[in-house]
């Protein structure tokens with residue numbers, strides 16, 4: 550069975566971009582692959598995050614993932630910092646990566662640009678991400694479009710390590726969905742929807758009520774024209790609504806666009822589709838939030854399993870690079 554691995558930062562509320570771009574593929578993947586999913590709390594430390602908020606969001610993210618359909622008895626679901634192999638392998642890979650290739654990462658340039666002092670970890674972030682992936686002999690990494698460059702780096706590091714030290718890592722492939730791989734902010738359709746930097750009215754959380762979803766979609770920025778066509782460059786707001794409806798219904802955005810002659814009815818149908826999809830997810834989130842101990846117990850079991858899965862690749866890498874064997 551193919552191994553799939555992916556991760557998500559506990560840096561804010563899960564939103565429909567995360568859902569369509571990644572989590573929906575994770576749910577489908579757990580039935581047909583050996584699936585490992587990680588809440589990457591260490592990655593969230595690269596930006597300023599309040600310790601109490603990080604703690605709460607780590608559990609909330611797990612609840613959101615389980616409510617979306619991940620079954621911790623079927624997949625392996627765990628918190629990154631509970632498996633120390635991630636940081637250990639990250640160091641070995643940092644000694645394989647170059648400063649130049651990390652500095653060129655677009656997310657480093659974007660996230661670092663408005664900060665007075667940039668954390669060193671923002672630069673090395675994609676190396677930790679490569680370690681996450683390579684530890685599990687991963688074949689496929691289901692992610693949204695914004696992670697494409699990071700997966701490319703993980704591949705480059707695996708190939709370089711293998712050629713320098715001998716065959717050690719499986720070289721992974723990105724798996725990016727054909728639709729809604731980059732859901733945009735409803736208020737600023739030139740920016741992606743984001744947990745950490747999105748606008749409140751432009752971000753639809755998977756836990757939003759029907760009223761909140763309706764309000765946000767109705768106020769979504771479109772343009773001064775009125776014709777409905779799928780043209781992401783000229784009409785990013787309308788294209789985003791069409792992408793969302795396409796992701797929810799499986800129909801092509803062009804085919805959907807041909808049925809509408811005004812923005813109002815399009816928005817009404819986007820609301821209906823999202824409410825139908827998210828109502829059961831929200832109900833499950835509310836249920837699980839009353840009993841966080843169940844999810845925490847599942848995460849504990851997940852970490853023990855992930856630790857066992859990770860150790861062969863870490864041992865191979867340690868031996869290949871020349872570290873002496875440790876006792877135990």
Ligand code: TYM
Pocket residue numbers: 554555556557558559565566567568569570571572589592677678679681682690691692693694695696699729730731732733741742743
């Ligand atoms: P993160 O936490 O930003 O996002 C989690 C997943 O959601 C996808 N995503 C989106 N997809 C479509 N439209 C959007 N607006 C949108 N926003 C987010 C992301 O592409 C991602 O798949 N670096 C990663 C976390 C990570 C990881 C890994 C992923 C750490 N280690 C190893 C895969 C494998 C991140 O910050 O994702």
